[in-house]
Amino acid sequence: MGRYPAGSPGWRDKVTGQANYGADFSLPGMITGRVLRSPHAHARIVSIDTTEAGKLAGVRAVVTAADFPDLPSEVVAGGESPVNYRYISCNAIARDKVLYEGHAVAAVAAISAGVAEQALKLIRVEYEVLPHVIDVRDAMRDDAPLLHDNLYTEGVDPKPTKPSNIAKRTEFLLGDPAAGFAESEIILERSYTTQPVHQGYIEPHACVASVAADGMTTVWSSSQGQFMVREFCAKLLKIADSDIRVLPAEIGGGFGGKTTVYLEPLAIALSRKSGRPVKMVMSREEVFKASGPTSGGVLQVKLGARRDGTLVAAECELAYQAGAFPGSPAIPGCMTAFACYDIPNARTVGYDVVSNRPKCAAYRAPGAPMAAFAVESALDELALELGMDPVELRLKNAAKEGTRALYGPKMPVIGFVETLEAARAHAHYNTPLKANQGRGIASGFWFNIGGQSSAAVHINEDGTAEVVTGNPDIGGSRASMAIMAAEVLGIDYAKVKPLIGDTASVGYCFLTGGSRVTFATGKAVVEAANDVVQQLRARAAKIWKCEVDEVIWKDGVAHPAQGQTDTRTQLSLAEIAASAARTGGPISGKASLNVGGAGPGFGTHLCDVEVDPETGRVTVLRYTVIQDVGRAIHPGYVEGQMQGGAAQGIGWALNEEYVYDDQGRLQNSGFLDYRMPVASDLPMIDAVLVEVPNPAHPFGVRGVGEVPIVPPLAAVANAVARASGVRVNDLPISPPRLLAALMK
Amino acid sequence: MSKHHISTTINGEPVEFLCDTAQTLLDVLRDELGLTGSKEGCGSGDCGACSVLVEGRLVCACLVLAAEVDRCAVETIEGVAQGNALHPLQQVFLNEAALQCGICTPGIIVAAKALLEKNPDPDEEEIRFWLAGNLCRCTGYDKIVRAVQQAALVMRSA
Numbered sequence A: 001m002g003r004y005p006a007g008s009p010g011w012r013d014k015v016t017g018q019a020n021y022g023a024d025f026s027l028p029g030m031i032t033g034r035v036l037r038s039p040h041a042h043a044r045i046v047s048i049d050t051t052e053a054g055k056l057a058g059v060r061a062v063v064t065a066a067d068f069p070d071l072p073s074e075v076v077a078g079g080e081s082p083v084n085y086r087y088i089s090c091n092a093i094a095r096d097k098v099l100y101e102g103h104a105v106a107a108v109a110a111i112s113a114g115v116a117e118q119a120l121k122l123i124r125v126e127y128e129v130l131p132h133v134i135d136v137r138d139a140m141r142d143d144a145p146l147l148h149d150n151l152y153t154e155g156v157d158p159k160p161t162k163p164s165n166i167a168k169r170t171e172f173l174l175g176d177p178a179a180g181f182a183e184s185e186i187i188l189e190r191s192y193t194t195q196p197v198h199q200g201y202i203e204p205h206a207c208v209a210s211v212a213a214d215g216m217t218t219v220w221s222s223s224q225g226q227f228m229v230r231e232f233c234a235k236l237l238k239i240a241d242s243d244i245r246v247l248p249a250e251i252g253g254g255f256g257g258k259t260t261v262y263l264e265p266l267a268i269a270l271s272r273k274s275g276r277p278v279k280m281v282m283s284r285e286e287v288f289k290a291s292g293p294t295s296g297g298v299l300q301v302k303l304g305a306r307r308d309g310t311l312v313a314a315e316c317e318l319a320y321q322a323g324a325f326p327g328s329p330a331i332p333g334c335m336t337a338f339a340c341y342d343i344p345n346a347r348t349v350g351y352d353v354v355s356n357r358p359k360c361a362a363y364r365a366p367g368a369p370m371a372a373f374a375v376e377s378a379l380d381e382l383a384l385e386l387g388m389d390p391v392e393l394r395l396k397n398a399a400k401e402g403t404r405a406l407y408g409p410k411m412p413v414i415g416f417v418e419t420l421e422a423a424r425a426h427a428h429y430n431t432p433l434k435a436n437q438g439r440g441i442a443s444g445f446w447f448n449i450g451g452q453s454s455a456a457v458h459i460n461e462d463g464t465a466e467v468v469t470g471n472p473d474i475g476g477s478r479a480s481m482a483i484m485a486a487e488v489l490g491i492d493y494a495k496v497k498p499l500i501g502d503t504a505s506v507g508y509c510f511l512t513g514g515s516r517v518t519f520a521t522g523k524a525v526v527e528a529a530n531d532v533v534q535q536l537r538a539r540a541a542k543i544w545k546c547e548v549d550e551v552i553w554k555d556g557v558a559h560p561a562q563g564q565t566d567t568r569t570q571l572s573l574a575e576i577a578a579s580a581a582r583t584g585g586p587i588s589g590k591a592s593l594n595v596g597g598a599g600p601g602f603g604t605h606l607c608d609v610e611v612d613p614e615t616g617r618v619t620v621l622r623y624t625v626i627q628d629v630g631r632a633i634h635p636g637y638v639e640g641q642m643q644g645g646a647a648q649g650i651g652w653a654l655n656e657e658y659v660y661d662d663q664g665r666l667q668n669s670g671f672l673d674y675r676m677p678v679a680s681d682l683p684m685i686d687a688v689l690v691e692v693p694n695p696a697h698p699f700g701v702r703g704v705g706e707v708p709i710v711p712p713l714a715a716v717a718n719a720v721a722r723a724s725g726v727r728v729n730d731l732p733i734s735p736p737r738l739l740a741a742l743m744k
Numbered sequence B: 001m002s003k004h005h006i007s008t009t010i011n012g013e014p015v016e017f018l019c020d021t022a023q024t025l026l027d028v029l030r031d032e033l034g035l036t037g038s039k040e041g042c043g044s045g046d047c048g049a050c051s052v053l054v055e056g057r058l059v060c061a062c063l064v065l066a067a068e069v070d071r072c073a074v075e076t077i078e079g080v081a082q083g084n085a086l087h088p089l090q091q092v093f094l095n096e097a098a099l100q101c102g103i104c105t106p107g108i109i110v111a112a113k114a115l116l117e118k119n120p121d122p123d124e125e126e127i128r129f130w131l132a133g134n135l136c137r138c139t140g141y142d143k144i145v146r147a148v149q150q151a152a153l154v155m156r157s158a
């Protein structure tokens, strides 16, 4: 499989400005929706009076929580992890209490944005302001203000009698850590903190909803899954799945942050009330205050090893901020913390903690980067104490096929060792460093997932084909779909058009997330294309008046099976397609699968930095991402995933954080003060593809999108520590923080 | 309050529109004229997704009032390709996978085109600083910088 050819159809509109993202869509008669948001971090809603707003000329509808069903609290499968629809509903529009600054309280639809904004000012909300809590450690204290009166810590015995902000405690155990530490010759124990960071997609959340007089609801929205939007809106508004059709807009970045709904249920409710299509778009401030981010965490790591570097025991305790409602990625944090290594005795304990911040959402490898920051930083210190090369230390303990993971299974075929060996052999690893410069190395793991996917491949009369799937293309997956279909059909890539269907035109697909699309939906595409090949052979057999198994399909052409001696000629796909009407009708294949066997992904990153001792400013000089990608279908987009993940991780390590005032109000809700990396902050990022094929995929594909954000936090921190001699265990390593550490 | 009547040239064609005093050029391009290729990522001049040229000068359309472009020439992403023929930057961005989600791409292509018209042979640092006002959250910029360099080469040898 080669590179996708130049200028191919399907996403050319992304370079011409013609691609339609969430905010680009309009309908006749459409009106504009706006959201009234809480100015308080924590308050009881005493009353909401919308009378005046409703009377304003040009206002067509006003909704509050009273317009939505009061759902029971129950955890069900859905989204990227189990979901509680009550929480999603109460997050989309506050019921009884506001739990963070920016929490939606009411929504208005009006004939213009100006009128809608005027109407928001006329809504009178009486609040009883309550004490709030922002920091995860404060939230865990016995005397902390409680966000939810009925939240009792799960996973502790005996069942607590008092409510708490700790939603859940989870523990994973392997072997006997106490015995392991007893036999260790060196023990290292450290504490770490990381800050919540936003996914930072450049496209704010946006949608249009239109409810017809008969109740049929149509939604156009930018999300990571049109089926997710349908499912969530159906549950939140108690509508039948079949009464909602969701059409996917082009998505302007998600990184996990668009795996839930914020605006869609409000837009539907407003459209239902007004009888008009309603468009809603978040401002950047709203994106920061009311969507995402991922959790910040407080972590404690303890490593026990022998003098030769063999890890004998390990423990990690982590507390992750969930934001206003339970659901931080503490569990994946616990599962991934030590997954790179073969450690016989290990324990991880995780706490899911609510506080008065926006409810966290998935962000690339949810939960893993924080845990890896702690573990990989501690390993770096261990390597220094043992006088060992950090790659050597990792190689000595690396997980391999058959290694028992702390979270249960044995590792299948994986390529972690190969990434470490590639790191050691890379020119970067041997480039000399100057004064104030340092080199960091860190590794990372992500499970990757499979799941439910559907695909259809349609053959057109002229021999071209469409491949239709139900996964928004967030980073180039259309290209992978087209390449895989073309490969199976044996025709030129340029003849295959990849399309993303709406919820009524393609079978169910679980959302774009978990690094699953090229793997799982790709497998559905391969099966659908195989289905087409079967049909093409049958048509050839019919034309040739022979048995199907006397026809073989090769390079896009039907050939008589070997040993058949007669005068049959070959039949190309285009020839068979042209005569389809006479041989049985349209040729179209499909597959709907629940795909297992996602191959775990591993990566190793190298980072060189220079520290300015005067200012504490860190400059990233060199960066190399090495990752086992299974098999790269479109190498350019695979490299792009690796480079983009690394860049996000560098921002997480060095700059990004939420700054709150003492009232719990966010102080940096814009790109000027929430500082994501810009082009001049970064060097070229070398991407090295290690290919250890995943035996569970016909082309060997492993997910690639999430692993690359796992190692950078520690890779950067380790580089800073080696450059400056000072180790900062609290992210971000921003200039003031590093300078303070240097001054000590 | 009466609206302003503005006469302008957009992508070489005469365009007239009415706007409120508070409307930005970006609002008018997107909501009134249907030119949705310019994107709104922030509305505050920090992301560059709305980059356009006004009288040849690279600006954030979200920071320009629509009424300010009276009698000015405006160029947007929609004017970069000549009919069906892509500009070298557009072609190279596609070939080199210099975009993922693509929401930053219109702004980056408009900005990079302005750079290459000023300086046909920029080095890596010049490109990085020129594009420092254009946020991309997907790519880590590596392929974007390389694509601009390659497009520059294509344009120089054309």
Ligand code: FES
Residues within 6 Å of the ligand: B039, B040, B041, B042, B043, B044, B045, B046, B047, B048, B049, B050, B051, B060, B061, B062, B063
């Ligand atoms: S929308 Fe204009 S700079 Fe971001």
Ligand code: FES
Residues within 6 Å of the ligand: A202, A252, A253, B098, B099, B100, B101, B102, B103, B104, B105, B135, B136, B137, B138, B139
């Ligand atoms: S390609 Fe998504 S922001 Fe640049």
